[in-house]
Amino acid sequence: DAGITQSPRHKVTETGTPVTLRCHQTENHRYMYWYRQDPGHGLRLIHYSYGVKDTDKGEVSDGYSVSRSKTEDFLLTLESATSSQTSVYFCAIRQALQETQYFGPGTRLLVL
Amino acid sequence: DAKTTQPNSMESNEEEPVHLPCNHSTISGTDYIHWYRQLPSQGPEYVIHGLTSNVNNRMASLAIAEDRKSSTLILHRATLRDAAVYYCILRDSDGNKLVFGAGTILRVKS
Numbered sequence: 001d002a003g004i005t006q007s008p009r010h011k012v013t014e015t016g017t018p019v020t021l022r023c024h025q026t027e028n029h030r031y032m033y034w035y036r037q038d039p040g041h042g043l044r045l046i047h048y049s050y051g052v053k054d055t056d057k058g059e060v061s062d063g064y065s066v067s068r069s070k071t072e073d074f075l076l077t078l079e080s081a082t083s084s085q086t087s088v089y090f091c092a093i094r095q096a097l098q099e100t101q102y103f104g105p106g107t108r109l110l111v112l
Numbered sequence: 113d114a115k116t117t118q119p120n121s122m123e124s125n126e127e128e129p130v131h132l133p134c135n136h137s138t139i140s141g142t143d144y145i146h147w148y149r150q151l152p153s154q155g156p157e158y159v160i161h162g163l164t165s166n167v168n169n170r171m172a173s174l175a176i177a178e179d180r181k182s183s184t185l186i187l188h189r190a191t192l193r194d195a196a197v198y199y200c201i202l203r204d205s206d207g208n209k210l211v212f213g214a215g216t217i218l219r220v221k222s
Contacts (some may be wrong), residue, residue, distance in 0.1 A: 031208065042199055042212030043156065050208060058209065090155050099144060099203065101210060103155030 003027045006091050006104040014112050019078040021107050023091030025071075031094040032074035033101065034058075034066060036087040043090060049074055081111045116200045121217040124190045132185040132216055134200030139180050144203040146210060147174065147185045149196040156199065156212075159185065195220045 003026035013019050023032060031050055035043040035058075045058030047066040055066050063085060065077045078085055091104040117135040124130040136145065147159040160167055160174045162183070167174040173186040187194055199215040 033209075035212075040214070042197075042214050043210075044212070045209055048208060056208075059211075092155075099146065099161050100158045101148075101156075103157070106155050 004091060004093055004102055004104040006089075006107050008107060009105065010108045012110045012112065013081050015082055016080050017111075019081050019109065019111075021076045021089055021091075021109070023074045023076070023093075023104060025074075025093045027093060027095070027102075028071055029093040029102075030071075030096040031101075032068065033092040033094070034064070034074065034076045035090045035092065036060065036085075037090060037106075038087050046076065046089075081109075083111050085109065086111045115211075116202060116213050118198075118200050118213060118216045120214070121219065123219045123221060124187075126192060126220055126222045127189050130187040130190045130194070130218065130220075132187075132198050132200075132218065133182065134184070135182045136200070136202055137181045139202055141180075145174065145176060145180075145183050146201040146203055147172070148199045148201065148210075148212075149194075150199070150215070151193075151196045159198070161203075190218075190220045192220050192222060194218065 005024045007022045033048040034046040037043045044060045046064050049055045049068040067075045089107045092101040094101045146161040148156040149159050150156045160172050162174045175184045197215040199212050201210045
């Protein structure tokens with residue numbers, strides 16, 4: 001268990017509503033990642049962070065923003081949720097100079 | 113980003129070895145080869161990684177071709193708990209990101 005939690009684990013929301021997902025780690029790892037996974041696809045990177053206040057875009061960043069104000073928390077925000085953002089969202093962490101990413105349990109988001 | 117190609121699905125019998133292939137013909141000299149697996153309703157789980165030499169750990173072995181254009185994940189004795197989607201991934205050149213493909217669905221029969 002890599003000490004990574006995600007909240008909420010399940011959420012149902014309506015189109016146009018802002019949504020924030022939280023990833024929390026107790027490992028003090030430098031890198032944190034947000035992925036989404038849709039049926040029939042592998043994971044796709046949304047955003048990642050390489051330190052407090054240091055973030056960068058992944059391959060599917062449109063419609064998402066992130067913030068990391070402290071090492072242990074990485075927030076993913078959907079400013080105005082759309083049905084196309086219905087997905088399972090995974091957070092991951094990685095220690096600097098290490099190869100392995102450790103994944104959280106996921107958040108299932110349904111946008112109606 | 114360099115790409116990987118894996119079979120969509122494979123089937124194995126319990127207690128038998130499983131060889132999961134991966135092609136990565138555009139791999140660069142500094143790309144690490146990673147394998148992750150995802151059990152149903154869970155997040156991905158690290159399995160193994162390597163650069164040039166074959167690697168072994170408690171979960172599996174990784175055999176890397178001499179030209180590095182392909183690799184094989186070996187599960188020595190498949191169990192029902194090994195049924196999962198297995199992803200072969202090349203770590204991108206800046207070292208920060210993993211680019212997942214669709215993976216191989218492994219089914220294990222009892």
